[in-house]
Amino acid sequence: MIRILCLFLCLAAPVRAETVTVFAAASLKGPLDQAAEAWQAASGHDVQVAYAGSPTLARQIRQGAPADLAILAHPRWMEWLADQGVAGAAEAVPFLSNRLVLIAPGEASAAPLTPETVATLLGPDDRFAIALTDAVPAGIYGRASLEALGLWDSVSDRLLEMENVRAALALVARGEAPLGLVYATDALAEPAVSVVAELPVDSHPAIVYPLAVLAETEAADAFAAYLTGDGRVSFDDAGFLRPGADDL
Incomplete structure:
Protein backbone atom coordinates (compact mmCIF):
# COMPACT_ATOMS: atom_id res chain seq x y z
CA MET A 1 0.00 0.00 0.00
CA ILE A 2 2.82 2.41 0.86
CA ARG A 3 4.53 1.74 -2.47
CA ILE A 4 1.29 2.28 -4.36
CA LEU A 5 0.67 5.55 -2.51
CA CYS A 6 4.20 6.79 -3.29
CA LEU A 7 3.75 5.95 -6.97
CA PHE A 8 0.43 7.80 -7.04
CA LEU A 9 1.93 10.89 -5.45
CA CYS A 10 4.82 10.90 -7.92
CA LEU A 11 2.48 10.64 -10.89
CA ALA A 12 0.21 13.36 -9.53
CA ALA A 13 3.05 15.81 -8.82
CA PRO A 14 3.02 18.88 -11.07
CA VAL A 15 5.67 19.23 -13.75
CA ARG A 16 8.55 21.32 -12.44
CA ALA A 17 8.48 24.82 -13.90
CA GLU A 18 11.48 25.72 -16.03
CA THR A 19 12.84 29.10 -17.04
CA VAL A 20 13.40 29.73 -20.73
CA THR A 21 16.01 32.41 -21.43
CA VAL A 22 15.64 34.18 -24.75
CA PHE A 23 18.19 36.48 -26.39
CA ALA A 24 16.27 38.68 -28.82
CA ALA A 25 16.87 41.58 -31.17
CA ALA A 26 15.86 44.92 -29.64
CA SER A 27 13.22 45.54 -32.31
CA LEU A 28 11.19 42.57 -31.00
CA LYS A 29 10.44 44.11 -27.62
CA GLY A 30 6.72 44.56 -27.18
CA PRO A 31 5.24 41.68 -29.17
CA LEU A 32 7.75 39.19 -27.75
CA ASP A 33 6.96 40.34 -24.22
CA GLN A 34 3.27 39.87 -24.99
CA ALA A 35 3.80 36.39 -26.44
CA ALA A 36 6.00 35.38 -23.50
CA GLU A 37 3.40 36.54 -20.99
CA ALA A 38 0.65 34.54 -22.71
CA TRP A 39 2.77 31.39 -22.90
CA GLN A 40 3.87 31.69 -19.28
CA ALA A 41 0.25 31.84 -18.16
CA ALA A 42 -0.67 28.78 -20.23
CA SER A 43 2.40 26.62 -19.59
CA GLY A 44 3.44 27.43 -16.04
CA HIS A 45 7.02 28.00 -17.19
CA ASP A 46 8.90 31.29 -16.90
CA VAL A 47 10.42 33.31 -19.73
CA GLN A 48 13.25 35.79 -19.34
CA VAL A 49 14.16 37.91 -22.36
CA ALA A 50 17.40 39.82 -22.88
CA TYR A 51 17.12 42.49 -25.60
CA ALA A 52 20.04 44.08 -27.42
CA GLY A 53 21.52 44.55 -30.87
CA SER A 54 22.07 41.28 -32.73
CA PRO A 55 25.91 41.51 -32.80
CA THR A 56 25.99 42.09 -29.04
CA LEU A 57 23.73 39.11 -28.43
CA ALA A 58 25.70 36.87 -30.78
CA ARG A 59 28.98 37.68 -29.07
CA GLN A 60 27.49 37.08 -25.63
CA ILE A 61 26.13 33.70 -26.73
CA ARG A 62 29.50 32.79 -28.22
CA GLN A 63 31.15 33.66 -24.90
CA GLY A 64 28.87 31.25 -23.07
CA ALA A 65 25.85 33.30 -22.03
CA PRO A 66 23.04 30.87 -21.09
CA ALA A 67 20.56 31.44 -23.91
CA ASP A 68 17.93 28.77 -24.59
CA LEU A 69 16.52 30.55 -27.63
CA ALA A 70 17.99 33.21 -29.91
CA ILE A 71 16.03 35.45 -32.26
CA LEU A 72 18.36 37.74 -34.18
CA ALA A 73 17.54 40.29 -36.86
CA HIS A 74 19.94 39.11 -39.58
CA PRO A 75 21.00 35.63 -40.79
CA ARG A 76 24.60 36.87 -40.85
CA TRP A 77 24.90 36.71 -37.07
CA MET A 78 23.15 33.36 -36.76
CA GLU A 79 25.48 31.96 -39.43
CA TRP A 80 28.42 33.33 -37.45
CA LEU A 81 27.21 31.47 -34.36
CA ALA A 82 26.92 28.28 -36.41
CA ASP A 83 30.46 28.78 -37.69
CA GLN A 84 31.60 29.20 -34.09
CA GLY A 85 30.13 25.82 -33.25
CA VAL A 86 27.22 27.03 -31.12
CA ALA A 87 24.77 24.14 -30.82
CA GLY A 88 21.43 24.73 -32.53
CA ALA A 89 22.45 27.79 -34.54
CA ALA A 90 22.81 25.82 -37.77
CA GLU A 91 19.17 24.65 -37.43
CA ALA A 92 17.76 28.20 -37.29
CA VAL A 93 14.51 28.82 -39.13
CA PRO A 94 13.20 32.05 -40.71
CA PHE A 95 10.75 33.52 -38.21
CA LEU A 96 9.84 37.11 -39.08
CA SER A 97 10.41 39.84 -41.62
CA ASN A 98 10.05 43.63 -41.55
CA ARG A 99 10.25 46.83 -43.61
CA LEU A 100 12.46 49.90 -43.44
CA VAL A 101 11.17 53.45 -43.08
CA LEU A 102 12.50 56.96 -42.71
CA ILE A 103 11.05 58.76 -39.69
CA ALA A 104 10.89 62.30 -38.34
CA PRO A 105 9.80 63.67 -34.94
CA GLY A 106 6.18 64.58 -34.33
CA GLU A 107 3.70 64.88 -37.18
CA ALA A 108 5.60 64.95 -40.44
CA SER A 109 4.23 64.61 -43.96
CA ALA A 110 5.22 61.92 -46.41
CA ALA A 111 7.94 62.96 -48.84
CA PRO A 112 9.60 61.49 -51.95
CA LEU A 113 12.83 59.55 -51.53
CA THR A 114 15.26 62.01 -53.08
CA PRO A 115 18.52 63.70 -51.99
CA GLU A 116 16.63 66.99 -52.07
CA THR A 117 14.11 65.69 -49.54
CA VAL A 118 16.89 64.54 -47.23
CA ALA A 119 18.60 67.93 -47.54
CA THR A 120 15.34 69.66 -46.66
CA LEU A 121 14.74 67.53 -43.58
CA LEU A 122 18.34 67.70 -42.35
CA GLY A 123 19.57 71.14 -41.37
CA PRO A 124 23.24 72.09 -41.84
CA ASP A 125 24.22 70.84 -38.37
CA ASP A 126 21.76 67.96 -38.04
CA ARG A 127 22.54 64.25 -37.81
CA PHE A 128 20.86 61.20 -39.32
CA ALA A 129 19.99 58.50 -36.75
CA ILE A 130 20.59 54.89 -37.73
CA ALA A 131 21.81 51.65 -36.17
CA LEU A 132 25.47 50.74 -36.71
CA THR A 133 25.80 50.31 -40.45
CA ASP A 134 28.62 47.76 -40.32
CA ALA A 135 27.21 45.45 -37.65
CA VAL A 136 23.60 45.97 -36.54
CA PRO A 137 21.02 44.46 -38.94
CA ALA A 138 18.83 47.57 -39.29
CA GLY A 139 21.95 49.56 -40.13
CA ILE A 140 23.22 46.93 -42.58
CA TYR A 141 19.90 46.73 -44.38
CA GLY A 142 19.54 50.50 -44.19
CA ARG A 143 22.90 51.26 -45.76
CA ALA A 144 22.21 48.82 -48.60
CA SER A 145 18.90 50.53 -49.29
CA LEU A 146 20.25 54.07 -49.12
CA GLU A 147 23.06 53.15 -51.51
CA ALA A 148 20.65 51.50 -53.95
CA LEU A 149 18.39 54.56 -53.87
CA GLY A 150 21.23 57.04 -54.38
CA LEU A 151 20.71 58.57 -50.93
CA TRP A 152 23.84 57.36 -49.17
CA ASP A 153 25.99 60.34 -50.15
CA SER A 154 23.35 62.65 -48.67
CA VAL A 155 23.75 61.20 -45.18
CA SER A 156 27.01 59.22 -44.98
CA ASP A 157 29.01 62.04 -43.39
CA ARG A 158 26.20 62.96 -40.99
CA LEU A 159 25.38 59.62 -39.40
CA LEU A 160 24.61 59.23 -35.73
CA GLU A 161 25.12 55.47 -35.46
CA MET A 162 23.60 53.68 -32.48
CA GLU A 163 24.17 50.26 -30.92
CA ASN A 164 20.65 49.08 -31.79
CA VAL A 165 17.65 50.26 -33.77
CA ARG A 166 15.59 51.19 -30.72
CA ALA A 167 18.30 53.62 -29.66
CA ALA A 168 18.12 55.29 -33.08
CA LEU A 169 14.33 55.45 -32.73
CA ALA A 170 14.64 57.11 -29.32
CA LEU A 171 16.88 59.86 -30.71
CA VAL A 172 14.26 60.84 -33.27
CA ALA A 173 11.40 60.50 -30.79
CA ARG A 174 13.15 62.94 -28.45
CA GLY A 175 13.83 65.37 -31.28
CA GLU A 176 17.60 64.94 -31.00
CA ALA A 177 17.76 63.90 -34.65
CA PRO A 178 15.34 65.26 -37.26
CA LEU A 179 15.56 62.18 -39.46
CA GLY A 180 16.27 58.51 -38.91
CA LEU A 181 16.00 55.04 -40.38
CA VAL A 182 14.29 52.26 -38.43
CA TYR A 183 12.03 49.27 -38.96
CA ALA A 184 8.39 49.94 -39.74
CA THR A 185 7.41 48.12 -36.55
CA ASP A 186 9.54 50.51 -34.48
CA ALA A 187 7.80 53.51 -35.99
CA LEU A 188 4.41 51.91 -35.37
CA ALA A 189 5.25 51.39 -31.70
CA GLU A 190 6.43 54.97 -31.09
CA PRO A 191 3.70 57.67 -31.24
CA ALA A 192 6.27 60.48 -31.05
CA VAL A 193 7.50 59.87 -34.62
CA SER A 194 5.98 59.90 -38.10
CA VAL A 195 6.90 57.91 -41.18
CA VAL A 196 8.29 60.15 -43.90
CA ALA A 197 8.84 57.40 -46.45
CA GLU A 198 8.89 53.62 -46.76
CA LEU A 199 12.00 52.21 -48.41
CA PRO A 200 11.29 49.81 -51.29
CA VAL A 201 11.74 46.17 -50.32
CA ASP A 202 13.78 45.52 -53.46
CA SER A 203 16.37 48.13 -52.43
CA HIS A 204 17.94 45.88 -49.79
CA PRO A 205 18.36 42.16 -49.01
CA ALA A 206 15.31 40.44 -47.58
CA ILE A 207 14.92 41.24 -43.88
CA VAL A 208 14.88 37.97 -41.95
CA TYR A 209 14.78 37.27 -38.23
CA PRO A 210 16.11 33.72 -37.73
CA LEU A 211 15.05 31.79 -34.64
CA ALA A 212 17.17 29.01 -33.14
CA VAL A 213 16.71 26.71 -30.16
CA LEU A 214 20.13 26.57 -28.50
CA ALA A 215 19.29 24.36 -25.51
CA GLU A 216 17.69 20.93 -25.75
CA THR A 217 14.97 21.29 -23.12
CA GLU A 218 11.27 20.55 -23.37
CA ALA A 219 10.39 24.08 -22.27
CA ALA A 245 10.28 29.84 -47.06
CA ASP A 246 13.55 30.39 -48.91
CA ASP A 247 14.62 33.59 -47.14
CA LEU A 248 17.15 31.98 -44.79
Whole structure:
Protein backbone atom coordinates (compact mmCIF):
# COMPACT_ATOMS: atom_id res chain seq x y z
CA MET A 1 0.00 0.00 0.00
CA ILE A 2 2.82 2.41 0.86
CA ARG A 3 4.53 1.74 -2.47
CA ILE A 4 1.29 2.28 -4.36
CA LEU A 5 0.67 5.55 -2.51
CA CYS A 6 4.20 6.79 -3.29
CA LEU A 7 3.75 5.95 -6.97
CA PHE A 8 0.43 7.80 -7.04
CA LEU A 9 1.93 10.89 -5.45
CA CYS A 10 4.82 10.90 -7.92
CA LEU A 11 2.48 10.64 -10.89
CA ALA A 12 0.21 13.36 -9.53
CA ALA A 13 3.05 15.81 -8.82
CA PRO A 14 3.02 18.88 -11.07
CA VAL A 15 5.67 19.23 -13.75
CA ARG A 16 8.55 21.32 -12.44
CA ALA A 17 8.48 24.82 -13.90
CA GLU A 18 11.48 25.72 -16.03
CA THR A 19 12.84 29.10 -17.04
CA VAL A 20 13.40 29.73 -20.73
CA THR A 21 16.01 32.41 -21.43
CA VAL A 22 15.64 34.18 -24.75
CA PHE A 23 18.19 36.48 -26.39
CA ALA A 24 16.27 38.68 -28.82
CA ALA A 25 16.87 41.58 -31.17
CA ALA A 26 15.86 44.92 -29.64
CA SER A 27 13.22 45.54 -32.31
CA LEU A 28 11.19 42.57 -31.00
CA LYS A 29 10.44 44.11 -27.62
CA GLY A 30 6.72 44.56 -27.18
CA PRO A 31 5.24 41.68 -29.17
CA LEU A 32 7.75 39.19 -27.75
CA ASP A 33 6.96 40.34 -24.22
CA GLN A 34 3.27 39.87 -24.99
CA ALA A 35 3.80 36.39 -26.44
CA ALA A 36 6.00 35.38 -23.50
CA GLU A 37 3.40 36.54 -20.99
CA ALA A 38 0.65 34.54 -22.71
CA TRP A 39 2.77 31.39 -22.90
CA GLN A 40 3.87 31.69 -19.28
CA ALA A 41 0.25 31.84 -18.16
CA ALA A 42 -0.67 28.78 -20.23
CA SER A 43 2.40 26.62 -19.59
CA GLY A 44 3.44 27.43 -16.04
CA HIS A 45 7.02 28.00 -17.19
CA ASP A 46 8.90 31.29 -16.90
CA VAL A 47 10.42 33.31 -19.73
CA GLN A 48 13.25 35.79 -19.34
CA VAL A 49 14.16 37.91 -22.36
CA ALA A 50 17.40 39.82 -22.88
CA TYR A 51 17.12 42.49 -25.60
CA ALA A 52 20.04 44.08 -27.42
CA GLY A 53 21.52 44.55 -30.87
CA SER A 54 22.07 41.28 -32.73
CA PRO A 55 25.91 41.51 -32.80
CA THR A 56 25.99 42.09 -29.04
CA LEU A 57 23.73 39.11 -28.43
CA ALA A 58 25.70 36.87 -30.78
CA ARG A 59 28.98 37.68 -29.07
CA GLN A 60 27.49 37.08 -25.63
CA ILE A 61 26.13 33.70 -26.73
CA ARG A 62 29.50 32.79 -28.22
CA GLN A 63 31.15 33.66 -24.90
CA GLY A 64 28.87 31.25 -23.07
CA ALA A 65 25.85 33.30 -22.03
CA PRO A 66 23.04 30.87 -21.09
CA ALA A 67 20.56 31.44 -23.91
CA ASP A 68 17.93 28.77 -24.59
CA LEU A 69 16.52 30.55 -27.63
CA ALA A 70 17.99 33.21 -29.91
CA ILE A 71 16.03 35.45 -32.26
CA LEU A 72 18.36 37.74 -34.18
CA ALA A 73 17.54 40.29 -36.86
CA HIS A 74 19.94 39.11 -39.58
CA PRO A 75 21.00 35.63 -40.79
CA ARG A 76 24.60 36.87 -40.85
CA TRP A 77 24.90 36.71 -37.07
CA MET A 78 23.15 33.36 -36.76
CA GLU A 79 25.48 31.96 -39.43
CA TRP A 80 28.42 33.33 -37.45
CA LEU A 81 27.21 31.47 -34.36
CA ALA A 82 26.92 28.28 -36.41
CA ASP A 83 30.46 28.78 -37.69
CA GLN A 84 31.60 29.20 -34.09
CA GLY A 85 30.13 25.82 -33.25
CA VAL A 86 27.22 27.03 -31.12
CA ALA A 87 24.77 24.14 -30.82
CA GLY A 88 21.43 24.73 -32.53
CA ALA A 89 22.45 27.79 -34.54
CA ALA A 90 22.81 25.82 -37.77
CA GLU A 91 19.17 24.65 -37.43
CA ALA A 92 17.76 28.20 -37.29
CA VAL A 93 14.51 28.82 -39.13
CA PRO A 94 13.20 32.05 -40.71
CA PHE A 95 10.75 33.52 -38.21
CA LEU A 96 9.84 37.11 -39.08
CA SER A 97 10.41 39.84 -41.62
CA ASN A 98 10.05 43.63 -41.55
CA ARG A 99 10.25 46.83 -43.61
CA LEU A 100 12.46 49.90 -43.44
CA VAL A 101 11.17 53.45 -43.08
CA LEU A 102 12.50 56.96 -42.71
CA ILE A 103 11.05 58.76 -39.69
CA ALA A 104 10.89 62.30 -38.34
CA PRO A 105 9.80 63.67 -34.94
CA GLY A 106 6.18 64.58 -34.33
CA GLU A 107 3.70 64.88 -37.18
CA ALA A 108 5.60 64.95 -40.44
CA SER A 109 4.23 64.61 -43.96
CA ALA A 110 5.22 61.92 -46.41
CA ALA A 111 7.94 62.96 -48.84
CA PRO A 112 9.60 61.49 -51.95
CA LEU A 113 12.83 59.55 -51.53
CA THR A 114 15.26 62.01 -53.08
CA PRO A 115 18.52 63.70 -51.99
CA GLU A 116 16.63 66.99 -52.07
CA THR A 117 14.11 65.69 -49.54
CA VAL A 118 16.89 64.54 -47.23
CA ALA A 119 18.60 67.93 -47.54
CA THR A 120 15.34 69.66 -46.66
CA LEU A 121 14.74 67.53 -43.58
CA LEU A 122 18.34 67.70 -42.35
CA GLY A 123 19.57 71.14 -41.37
CA PRO A 124 23.24 72.09 -41.84
CA ASP A 125 24.22 70.84 -38.37
CA ASP A 126 21.76 67.96 -38.04
CA ARG A 127 22.54 64.25 -37.81
CA PHE A 128 20.86 61.20 -39.32
CA ALA A 129 19.99 58.50 -36.75
CA ILE A 130 20.59 54.89 -37.73
CA ALA A 131 21.81 51.65 -36.17
CA LEU A 132 25.47 50.74 -36.71
CA THR A 133 25.80 50.31 -40.45
CA ASP A 134 28.62 47.76 -40.32
CA ALA A 135 27.21 45.45 -37.65
CA VAL A 136 23.60 45.97 -36.54
CA PRO A 137 21.02 44.46 -38.94
CA ALA A 138 18.83 47.57 -39.29
CA GLY A 139 21.95 49.56 -40.13
CA ILE A 140 23.22 46.93 -42.58
CA TYR A 141 19.90 46.73 -44.38
CA GLY A 142 19.54 50.50 -44.19
CA ARG A 143 22.90 51.26 -45.76
CA ALA A 144 22.21 48.82 -48.60
CA SER A 145 18.90 50.53 -49.29
CA LEU A 146 20.25 54.07 -49.12
CA GLU A 147 23.06 53.15 -51.51
CA ALA A 148 20.65 51.50 -53.95
CA LEU A 149 18.39 54.56 -53.87
CA GLY A 150 21.23 57.04 -54.38
CA LEU A 151 20.71 58.57 -50.93
CA TRP A 152 23.84 57.36 -49.17
CA ASP A 153 25.99 60.34 -50.15
CA SER A 154 23.35 62.65 -48.67
CA VAL A 155 23.75 61.20 -45.18
CA SER A 156 27.01 59.22 -44.98
CA ASP A 157 29.01 62.04 -43.39
CA ARG A 158 26.20 62.96 -40.99
CA LEU A 159 25.38 59.62 -39.40
CA LEU A 160 24.61 59.23 -35.73
CA GLU A 161 25.12 55.47 -35.46
CA MET A 162 23.60 53.68 -32.48
CA GLU A 163 24.17 50.26 -30.92
CA ASN A 164 20.65 49.08 -31.79
CA VAL A 165 17.65 50.26 -33.77
CA ARG A 166 15.59 51.19 -30.72
CA ALA A 167 18.30 53.62 -29.66
CA ALA A 168 18.12 55.29 -33.08
CA LEU A 169 14.33 55.45 -32.73
CA ALA A 170 14.64 57.11 -29.32
CA LEU A 171 16.88 59.86 -30.71
CA VAL A 172 14.26 60.84 -33.27
CA ALA A 173 11.40 60.50 -30.79
CA ARG A 174 13.15 62.94 -28.45
CA GLY A 175 13.83 65.37 -31.28
CA GLU A 176 17.60 64.94 -31.00
CA ALA A 177 17.76 63.90 -34.65
CA PRO A 178 15.34 65.26 -37.26
CA LEU A 179 15.56 62.18 -39.46
CA GLY A 180 16.27 58.51 -38.91
CA LEU A 181 16.00 55.04 -40.38
CA VAL A 182 14.29 52.26 -38.43
CA TYR A 183 12.03 49.27 -38.96
CA ALA A 184 8.39 49.94 -39.74
CA THR A 185 7.41 48.12 -36.55
CA ASP A 186 9.54 50.51 -34.48
CA ALA A 187 7.80 53.51 -35.99
CA LEU A 188 4.41 51.91 -35.37
CA ALA A 189 5.25 51.39 -31.70
CA GLU A 190 6.43 54.97 -31.09
CA PRO A 191 3.70 57.67 -31.24
CA ALA A 192 6.27 60.48 -31.05
CA VAL A 193 7.50 59.87 -34.62
CA SER A 194 5.98 59.90 -38.10
CA VAL A 195 6.90 57.91 -41.18
CA VAL A 196 8.29 60.15 -43.90
CA ALA A 197 8.84 57.40 -46.45
CA GLU A 198 8.89 53.62 -46.76
CA LEU A 199 12.00 52.21 -48.41
CA PRO A 200 11.29 49.81 -51.29
CA VAL A 201 11.74 46.17 -50.32
CA ASP A 202 13.78 45.52 -53.46
CA SER A 203 16.37 48.13 -52.43
CA HIS A 204 17.94 45.88 -49.79
CA PRO A 205 18.36 42.16 -49.01
CA ALA A 206 15.31 40.44 -47.58
CA ILE A 207 14.92 41.24 -43.88
CA VAL A 208 14.88 37.97 -41.95
CA TYR A 209 14.78 37.27 -38.23
CA PRO A 210 16.11 33.72 -37.73
CA LEU A 211 15.05 31.79 -34.64
CA ALA A 212 17.17 29.01 -33.14
CA VAL A 213 16.71 26.71 -30.16
CA LEU A 214 20.13 26.57 -28.50
CA ALA A 215 19.29 24.36 -25.51
CA GLU A 216 17.69 20.93 -25.75
CA THR A 217 14.97 21.29 -23.12
CA GLU A 218 11.27 20.55 -23.37
CA ALA A 219 10.39 24.08 -22.27
CA ALA A 220 12.64 25.71 -24.88
CA ASP A 221 11.21 23.52 -27.63
CA ALA A 222 7.67 24.23 -26.45
CA PHE A 223 8.15 27.99 -26.39
CA ALA A 224 9.73 27.96 -29.86
CA ALA A 225 6.76 25.94 -31.14
CA TYR A 226 4.38 28.46 -29.60
CA LEU A 227 6.19 31.44 -31.14
CA THR A 228 6.13 29.90 -34.61
CA GLY A 229 2.49 28.82 -34.14
CA ASP A 230 -0.24 30.54 -32.14
CA GLY A 231 2.17 33.12 -30.73
CA ARG A 232 2.65 34.69 -34.15
CA VAL A 233 -0.49 36.75 -33.63
CA SER A 234 1.40 39.10 -31.30
CA PHE A 235 3.93 39.83 -34.04
CA ASP A 236 1.27 40.12 -36.75
CA ASP A 237 -0.55 42.72 -34.65
CA ALA A 238 2.72 44.66 -34.19
CA GLY A 239 3.22 44.91 -37.96
CA PHE A 240 5.85 42.21 -38.48
CA LEU A 241 5.73 40.25 -41.70
CA ARG A 242 6.24 36.56 -42.36
CA PRO A 243 9.33 35.68 -44.37
CA GLY A 244 9.33 33.50 -47.44
CA ALA A 245 10.28 29.84 -47.06
CA ASP A 246 13.55 30.39 -48.91
CA ASP A 247 14.62 33.59 -47.14
CA LEU A 248 17.15 31.98 -44.79
